Each structure stands twice: as C-alpha cells, then as structure tokens.
Amino acid sequence: MTLTLILEQTFNGLQAGVTLFLVAAGLTLILGIMDFVFLAHGAQVMIGAYAAAAITQATGNFFIGLGLAIPITFASGYLLELLIIRHLYRRDHMEQVLATFGLILFFNEAIRISFGPAALYSDLPPSLSGFVEILPETPYPAYRLGVIVVGLVCALAIHLFVSKTRIGAMVRAGANNPEMTAALGINIKILFRLIFATGACLAGVAGMMLGPLTSVQPGMGEPLLILSLVVIIIGGIGSVRGAFIAAIIVGLVDTLGRVFLPSILRLFFEQATADGAGPALASMLVYILMAVVLIFRPTGLFPAKG
C-alpha cells in the first residue's frame, strides 16, 4: 500500500515536473538569451489550454484540439514578440516587469470577456481515460502517463535540437554571449523571435496537456509561471539542461512534500504540531529549496553564462 502510494506520487511528481519543464524551457532561453523578464509566459499556458479546450468542444475531437492549438500558440508568441516584446529588449528589468505585467492583465481579461469567468472543462477521449498497470496491481491513469511520455519526448527533442543542430548552436552561443553572437553575423533578431514563438508554443503544449487535469480558467498560468521561475533560477538562467533537472526536482519535491511531509513530521513532533506545520512547510518547500540553492550557488546549478 505504502509502496504503491509512493510510486503513484512519484509518477505524479514526474508529471508535474515535465509540465513545468515545458513552461520553463522557453522561458529560461527568453530570460537567458534576451535578458528579458517575461512574466506573461503564464498567459501562453492559458492561451494553449483555452485553444485546445475550445476547439475540442467545438469539434468533439480531443486530438484535433491539440493539433490546432499548437500552431495557434506559436502564432500568438510570434505576433506578441513582433508587436510588443521586441520594443522592450533594451529597457531595464523593471520596465519589462511592468509591461509584461500589463500583458498578463490584458490576456486574463481578454479571455474572461471571450470565454466568461467560469472554468472550462474538457473531457478526455475514452482511449485515454483508462488505467495502465505500471507494476502488477499498480494502476496509473493512462492520460497522466501520456503527459509524462509527451513531456519526456519534448525534452529529448529540445535537447537534440539545442545540442546537435546549427540553430541550436546559435541558441547556445546566444545564451553565452549575445553581442558576440550578433557580431559573428547571426541574425539575432530572427533568432529571438523564433525562440520566443517556440517557447510560447511549448508553454501552450503544457497548458493543453494540463487542461483535462485541472480547470481551464483565466489566470490559470500564473501559479505555473511562478513555479517555472523557481525552476529556472534553480537550474541557472539560460540553461535548458538545468531547467530540465530543476523542473524534475521541483515537481518531485513539491508533490512528494505535500503528500508525505505531514506524516514525516508526525514521526518527530506531536500530532497537532505536525498537522499544523506540515502543510505550511510543504507549500513553502520549493521556495526554501530555491533560497538554499541561491545562497550557495547565486547563479543556479548549471549557469549558462561563464
């Protein structure tokens, strides 16, 4: 029973981790290469989730929803960069915080006007709503397993893209030293726009996959945004590898902490103290983790610049 629970929660943690990675992968490059504080990345998650949920409801087919939502999020990221973001690269961090904060307000309200304040629910197709036995007599929801697989495939694809392709080399060079990269004749403007759109698309994929698991509502991306910022800081700004490792760590720590910390505390403290402190400590755990990492390694675990 306990082993089953631990296994199940570890998988849930992995699922949270890979979803976080999808949000963080693009954002770490936006922060690292463009030195741009982009807070509206959560809105991309929301746009992805809404696009997928709305199209699924309209067509009745979950996979059409997913398929069409991907180009939509890519286009939204591309247009956003073209219209607003590129004018903000040279501004200081605080102005970027403000402008992208304005974007958050705008997107949340736009979604609220077009879809109403209530949450959208999308049902899973029957082919994905079953259970898979990950170990004998240990069933696990097929959809969550699917999310993990998709997340890992995306992570592998991003890794291969960044480390093996020519554009990937440009991205790495950009993260390390953008001025020098531009001086070498690489069109850094186009590179920025593509990274931005791809990042938006990845965040959108995270949103689409989360749709059936959580409620699709205005502002749904913000908790994810804050957590993915934590991931990026722990992993080191601009490092995709760091983001992956940190995302898995944060996903596992957060999920397992919430489930097991109260019972672990109960071993050392009285019942009442443990029940009071457990949830509080569990929800602070990832931020404590981040603070500890920053105290010992102020530029994260795998800094890209150096």
Added chain:
Amino acid sequence: MTGTFHFAGLVLAGIRDNRMLWMLIAGFALFPLFTHIADLPFWNDVAMRIMLLGMAAMGLNLVLGYGGMVSFGHAAFMGIGAYCVGISQFFGLSNGLLHIVLSIGVCGLLGLVIGYLALRTTGIYFIMITLAFAQMLFFLFVSLEQFGGDDGMSIDRADFLIIDLYEPLRLYFLIWVALALVALALMFIVRSRFGVTLRAIKSNESRIEAMGLVPLHFKMTSYVISAVICGLAGTLFASWQEYVSPDIMHWTRSGELMIIIILGGLGTLAGPLLGAIVFLLLEEFLPVALGTVAPAYAENWMILFGPLLIMVVLFGRGGLIGLLDRVVFNRIFKRKLAVK
C-alpha cells in the same frame, strides 16, 4: 556652461519634488473638508487607500528608485505588518501602538534576513529571489489555518488609548500623520550622506567600493528601512480594511506597488504618492468610463489598464513627474538656455 545648468536643473528638480510632495500631503489634510462640503464620504475611503498604498510605494521606492534594486516582493512586508495586527488581536492584544512597534520589529528583522540573503544576488536573480521569499510568506499564511488560512481573519480597528478609530476621520488622520512622518523621514534620508551614497551605488557600485565603502551595508540598510515602511503601511491597512488575508501579500500587489512608482516617477519623493493617486483613480474611474461606452464590460476594465501600462513603459519616460518636468519646466528652462 551646460554642466552648471544641468546641476542647477537637478537642484531645482529636487526642490520642486519636495514642494510637490508637501503640496500633495497638504492636499490630503484638506481633502476631508472637501468631501464634507461636497457630501461624498465614500471618497475619504478612497483617499485612505491612496495614502496607504502611496506610503508603501514610497518605502519601496527607496530600494527601487534610489537604490536601483528591483525588489518584487515588498507586498510581503505589507502582509506581515497587517498580520501583526491580526495575530496580536487573536491573542487578545488590541493596543495599536503595540501593533506598530511589533510590525516595525518583525518587518525590520525579516527585512534584514531576506535582504542579507537576497542581496547576494543581482539582476534577474535578485528579482526572482525577492519574489520567492514573498511567495514563501504568502503560502505560509495561506496554510496557517488557525489564523484563517486562505479566507483570512476579520479584525477590529486597533485601540489607540484615547483615540477611538471608530469615530469619523480618526483613522484618516492617523494614516495621514503616518504618511507625513514617512515622507519627512524619507526626505531626510534621501538628502543625507547615506541617501547620496545609495544613489551613487546605483549608478556605479564598483566605484563606491573603490572609495572604501561597503555597498552591501548601504543596500541592506535601505532594504530594512523600506521593509519597515511597507510594514507600517500594512499595519494601518489592516485597521482600514478591518480584515486581513493572504491576498494583501499576493505577488500581483508587489507588481501594483511597482506600477505606482513607475507611473508617478522613479526615484522621486512625490512620484509614488502621485502614482498612487492616479493608479487608484484609474481603478475607480476606468470601470465607470468603460461602463458608459460598453455597459456589459464595465467589470473588465483591466483590458484597458493592461495596455495602458504597456504604453506608460513604452512612451512615458520618468513617469508623471517626468511628464510634468518635460511639459511645464523644461520648456521654460530650455528657452533660457537658448537665450544664453
């Protein structure tokens, strides 16, 4: 020659900034008279909110505007200040002075610890670590069930011995006095050697280090002072709202404080207060304005406010103070330069 003019401009700008600040504060003192004559008691409430958020923004501005440290977690100190009231009352301590002393102590200590840890980092990392600490405190209070958790706790207005805050305008003038004291303190801090050094660190930290000073000490001190001011604003906010919940320290409030500062004018004394006035008036009037054009969408005023913010960042250098400077002052000043 231009150098002299530039310097004279700076001095005059400083004097104008001070004058503007005290004009605003005097305006707040006279405002209840206006609401009494015009019979608009609701607006006293708005004015109190403006003063409280303006006070917090003035505190943050010391770090943000004068020190150049982009702290994205100052709402947490407001929250701590507010919970100092809530938790004290939970244990039966209703003395308002005690709340204020407690809030100053706790926020100062917390500012010291968070400042010490966060100031090891710079740039984006600093923004994020301050945000992380604020989130940490936010979730701490969300999960503290005995103090209301997510739902918060309703509280009574604090008890200030002879002053009964439930009588009309008592709270208004308590907040006003606090605002005036904070303004006075900040005016002296900014003018002092400490304030000058802080601004020098903002523009060139290594040069200050080479002069034999330790920038970290100055940064930490300013961080603690701003934390205490935000805490004080939060303490009074709790009495004003008669209610405290983790919402007060939500990360969007830290963003709001930043918006107020940028809107008014970064690194000026009057800017944050001016920004608070404009921000909260927009909050009051945008729904009304939107409601007259499109009644169905009055609640969705943020759809206008978001792009407005982006416009301010893109086109409004120096905030409202800067705008006033450019429009009113510089035109006259440039004419003088041209004559020379």
